[in-house]
Amino acid sequence: MKARYQMAVVAIICAALVYPVAAQDKAGDGLAVGRQMLAEDNPGDLWTERGKRLFSEKRGPKNASLEHCDLGMGPGVVKGAFARLPRYFADTDKVQDLESRLLTCMVNLQGFKREDLVRARFGNLDRDSDIEALVSYIGSQSNGLRMDVRLAHAKEREMYKAGEYLFYRRSGPLDFACVTCHGESGKRIRLQELPNMTSAKEMREIIATGWPAYRGTHSTVRTMQHRLYDCFWQMRLPDLAFASDLTVAITTYLNHTANGGEIKLPGVRR
Numbered sequence: 001m002k003a004r005y006q007m008a009v010v011a012i013i014c015a016a017l018v019y020p021v022a023a024q025d026k027a028g029d030g031l032a033v034g035r036q037m038l039a040e041d042n043p044g045d046l047w048t049e050r051g052k053r054l055f056s057e058k059r060g061p062k063n064a065s066l067e068h069c070d071l072g073m074g075p076g077v078v079k080g081a082f083a084r085l086p087r088y089f090a091d092t093d094k095v096q097d098l099e100s101r102l103l104t105c106m107v108n109l110q111g112f113k114r115e116d117l118v119r120a121r122f123g124n125l126d127r128d129s130d131i132e133a134l135v136s137y138i139g140s141q142s143n144g145l146r147m148d149v150r151l152a153h154a155k156e157r158e159m160y161k162a163g164e165y166l167f168y169r170r171s172g173p174l175d176f177a178c179v180t181c182h183g184e185s186g187k188r189i190r191l192q193e194l195p196n197m198t199s200a201k202e203m204r205e206i207i208a209t210g211w212p213a214y215r216g217t218h219s220t221v222r223t224m225q226h227r228l229y230d231c232f233w234q235m236r237l238p239d240l241a242f243a244s245d246l247t248v249a250i251t252t253y254l255n256h257t258a259n260g261g262e263i264k265l266p267g268v269r270r
């Protein structure tokens with residue numbers, strides 16, 4: 001046992017000596033292998049299943065399901081909805097992403113209080129979030145389709161422009177813009193790869209196979225709203241308000257950039 005241990009140590013040291021540069025390059029590959037393993041047995045599927053149940057269950061003060069929720073494809077139609085979001089909705093006269101649209105449905109159809117939903121938006125180890133499960137389910141119902149954010153309505157184009165502006169605008173105590181961290185390929189903070197969001201190719205991957213994603217480090221599915229909240233925190237900006245116009249503007253910009261990407265959700269992330 002001891003000899004084998006020593007051999008292993010020697011082997012590792014040799015490898016480190018022979019391939020010092022290669023070993024560094026391979027950090028990304030190691031993460032990719034981990035991602036691949038998780039993707040093959042994605043725990044996020046449990047959230048998808050729960051979301052499916054929640055969607056058709058009668059719930060809330062009005063004892064109603066979400067089967068009349070219009071996500072842009074007609075009441076109750078979940079197939080293909082994610083691929084087209086964010087989009088303009090005439091009833092709210094707003095451009096909405098999946099999370100903000102779900103809030104509208106859960107308040108109007110089921111009678112939940114908006115404040116309560118927002119308070120419970122992110123799950124933790126003690127409590128799962130219904131929104132994370134619903135987004136996981138609805139996202140998965142576009143699997144195999146391609147991102148297709150159209151910007152047909154004037155308000156959608158306005159949101160896109162605002163999102164683009166926000167992506168490049170420096171702000172906060174650190175004077176960071178999104179593009180400061182996400183403007184070049186091959187960068188990373190410690191072992192975390194920083195995706196290049198000015199590359200359409202990388203964006204198609206991030207959006208179409210990314211969020212909602214099962215996050216291993218959080219032991220839950222997270223949505224794009226949470227990802228943005230996290231990056232705002234990294235920029236040391238004030239807490240990002242859930243489903244605010246600001247978040248929808250950025251998501252409109254990001255999702256449109258990913259048009260053509262083949263959807264496979266929920267994703268798997270660190």
Ligand code: HEC
Pocket residue numbers: 167176177178179180181182189192193194195206210211227228231232234235250269270
């Ligand atoms: C201080 C650096 C920093 C800034 C500024 C920043 N982010 Fe991030 N971002 C990160 C890190 C770190 C990750 C996570 C990478 C990982 O864990 O693999 C990340 C991940 C992401 C992801 C998910 C990428 C994926 O692979 O799925 C998105 C989307 C994102 N950021 C959007 C934004 C947006 C939009 C902004 C501006 C509002 C922004 N970020 C600003 C550091 C930053």
